[in-house]
Amino acid sequence: MEKDRITNHYSRRQAIKMSAAAIGFGAFARALPVLAGDVIGNAKIISSGEMVPGSKYKKDGPVRIGFSNGFSGNTWRTECLYSVKMEASRHPEIADFIVVDGQGDIAKQVNDIENLVSQNVDAILCIPNSGSAVAPALRDATRQGIITIPFNLPVDGEAWTAYNGTDPQNKGFQLGKWLRGAIGKAGKIVALGGLPGNSYTAAAWAGAQKAMEGSQIEILAFRDAYWEEDRAKVVMADLIAAYPQVDGVWCDGSQDAAGAMKALLDAKRPLVPVTGDDYNGLLKLYDQHAAAEPKFQIGLLSEPTWESVIALRTALKLLKGEDVPKRQVIQPQLITSQNYKNYVRPELPDGVFIDTDLTSEELKKLFKS
Amino acid sequence: MVQRVGAVWLAVIALYGVSGLISPGMLQLSQAINILQISAFLGIVATGQTLALLVGGIDLSVAGVVTMSNIVSTSVMAGLPQNLWIGVFMSLSLAGMVGVINGVLVTMFRISPLVATLGMNSILFGSALVYTQGAPHGAISPGFDLLGRGHISGLPLSTISWLIIAIAMIWVTRQTVFGRYLYAIGANSTAAYLNGIPIRFTKICAYALSSILAAFCGLLLTSYIGSPSLGIGEQFLLTSVAAAVVGGTSLNGGLGSISGTVGGTIFVTELNSFTNIVRVSSGTQFILQGAVIALSVLLYRSVSTVRHNHSFP
Incomplete structure (x- = not known):
């Protein structure tokens, strides 16, 4: 419902010129850098009208929280996990914070969730490997009175307590609209997504295609x-060979964008407008070229890495008996050629995602730099 | 053997022709060079994989070794010119140790190669996660990008490195006693043992070489990209086996060749490139890749007149 409201609102706008596109973008996103100070407090989070009553979950005394992470091994997940662990350490009422890793395996994650239930946790936070596969496990946990908070990637149905994350389809739409504006009246683009078959890319790309409708932009x-630089560079090198004209590159992640730009550089072709997220590697590349x-x-x-913190805070509010929104849609940071200098972190590794609540010192410690 | 090896090259040429007809972009010189450049990564891993397959084993730790090499080299180099050779040396020597451990697990502890090397792959990925805490840092030394991105007379340096390695390994497998041992052990290890061939030593060497070559691929990829990534090696886990098998190497050991693997690598890379370029959906891309690989193996089996008995080259 909320998503539709936002989408309809912005589909009325015409944003063909680059600057105009940036304004339209800015209205959707958080327009000014707020990465100093209270990142989460300054963020724009749109809550659904539907509320989840906290009275049935209220619990006095120590609580046990479980986090079923679908997989680990990329820097976004690392920052996300670090943030939620830091947040957990700030709440003395949390007696146990148990993290389990699904290792990218759908069956293992279902098993992980069942194990958390048998360990009598009061709440389960979860980034699903598959929005459909974990739904029955979360439903069973919810029926047993456990708070279930999927975040980052949506879970099918409504048999979970509360959800938070960005809106991938709307993000894809806005990125598509920006690219359309940056290219101008007509042009040819290629698009690069993440892991084959993942629901985030599917939703984002559906949004992007909607943004391209009615334009003279050809999707090659x-x-x-x-979401790996080397894979993106190899794919882009092939696409460069096949298509003499590429005027823009749509990506839902900036590792892809950085790989694509590096392929253009190697082929001695001009760099073109590109979309992505807050991966430091692309910002550094932009700064350089x-x-x-x-x-x-x-x-x-x-894609804020502190979504995990919101998920934990939501669970803790419910355990205190407070009501929370069923859905919280986090508005992403907008980064463009105009404001990137406020975000780029030359002193930190490429893998850092900038939209984080971690301080410079914490990031340096985490990335040993 | 010659006909078996020849079949894969026929497949390479046929696929190139067909893909060129469908997408003329494939026929450009720049794309041919691009395919050769990309082939180098898989080609070097598959060369090592072929050695493991020849002795009747398999090396599924290559993915973990590529990742380890990427993480170790960027972390040691840390963007400093003076650390370049230490980074290279550490990556290769660690890989050598991993290969020796694989070989020892397979030969002395008699763990099935599939289980031992897959377990090692998992250990390596886990170690990379523990070492980096999921937050890899570091960068290549200045000038190291030449290896993955540089050219000599229009030919990518990575391709030249691969061809030198392939030629060296062709020589080793065809002309040296060690090479004869590889085939003999894979064909019939009991007979090889009775003939006094040092089975354990040869197998350990095969796994060590496989690991070292995978680490070299990791260095090339690191040079190609310039930064660390925990997921960088995963793509080689099974494609390295596919390239060797498409090139005529038997999964049962004792049959196959490095030159066939060179052809198999180009075929697999060419196929990936072609499916990247043609306008098909992601799903169709996977179906096409799987079907063409299976079909090519079937085809050259029928073309090949060599009986499937074990034989020396």
Whole structure:
């Protein structure tokens, strides 16, 4: 419902010129950098009208919280996990904070959730490997009175307590609209997504295609690039060979975007407008090449790594007996060629995601830099 | 053997022709060079994989070794020029140790190669996660990007490295006693043992070489990208086996060749490139890749007149 409201609101806007696109973008996203100070407090979070009553979950005394992480091994998940652990350490009422890792395996994650239930946790936070596969396990846990908070990727149905995350379809739409504006009247684009078959990319790309409707922009190809720079670079090198003209690259993640731009550099082709998220590697690449590449522009929407903190806070509110919204849609940070200098972190590794509640010191410690 | 090896090259040429007809972009010189550059990564891993397959084993730890090499080299180099060679040396020597452990597990502890190396793969990925705490850091030394991105007379340096390695390994497998041992052990290890061939030592060497070559691929990929990534090696787990098998190497050991693997690698890379370029959905891309690989193996089996008995090259 909320998503529809936002989408309809912005589909009325015409944003063909780059600057106009940035304004439209900004209204959707958090327009100014708020990465200093209270990142989460300053963020814009749209709550659904539906509320979940906290009275039935109220619990006095120590609580046990479980977190079923679908997999670990990329830096986004690392920051996300670090943030939620820090947050948990700030709440003395949490007696146990149990983290289990699904290792990218759908069956293992279902088993993990069942194990958390048998360990008598009061709440389960979860980033699903599959929105449909974990739904029955979360439903069973919810029926047993356990608070279930999926976040980052939606879970099918409504048999969970509360959800928070960005809106991938709307993000994809806004990125598509920005790219359309950055390219101008007509042009040809290629698109790179994440892991094959993942629901985030599917939703984002559906949104992007909607944004391209009625334009003279030709979509040459959509390819999976695994959110890995090397895979994206290889795919892009093939696409460059096949298509002499590529005017823009749509990506839902900036590892793909950085790989694609590196392929263009190797092929000695001009860099073009590209979309993505808040991956530091692309920001550093932009900083390095923007001056020499007049057509190179970036239009990025962040995926906050502190979604886990919101999930934990939501669970704790319920355990205190407070009501919480059923859905919380987090508005991403907008990063463009105009404001990227406020975000780029040259002193930190490429893998850092910028939209984080971690301080500079914490990030340096985490990334040993 | 010659016909068996020849079949894969026929497949390479046929696929190139067909893909060129469907997508003329494939026929450009720049794309041919691009395919050769990309092939180098898989080609080097598959060369090592072929050695493991020849002795009747398999090395599924190559994915973990590629990742380890990427993480170790970027972390040690840390963007500093003076650390370049230490980074390279540490990556290769750690890989050598991993290979020796694989070989020892398979030969002395008699653990099935599939289980031992898959377990090692998991240990390596886990170690990379523990070492980096999921937050890899570091960067390549200045100038190291030449290896993965540089060219000599228009030919990518990575391709040249691969061809040198392949030629060296062709020589080793065809012309040296060690090479004869590899085939003999894979064909019939009991007979090889009775003939006094040092089975354990040869197998351990095969696994060590496989690991070292995977680490070299990791260095090339690191140079190609310039930064660390925990997921970088995963793609080689089964494609390295596919490239060797498409090139005529038997999963039962004792049959196959490095030159066949070179052809198999180009075929697999060419196929990936072609499916990247043609306008098909992601799902169709996977179906096409699987079907063409299976079909090619069937085809060259029928073309090949060599009986499927074990034989020396």
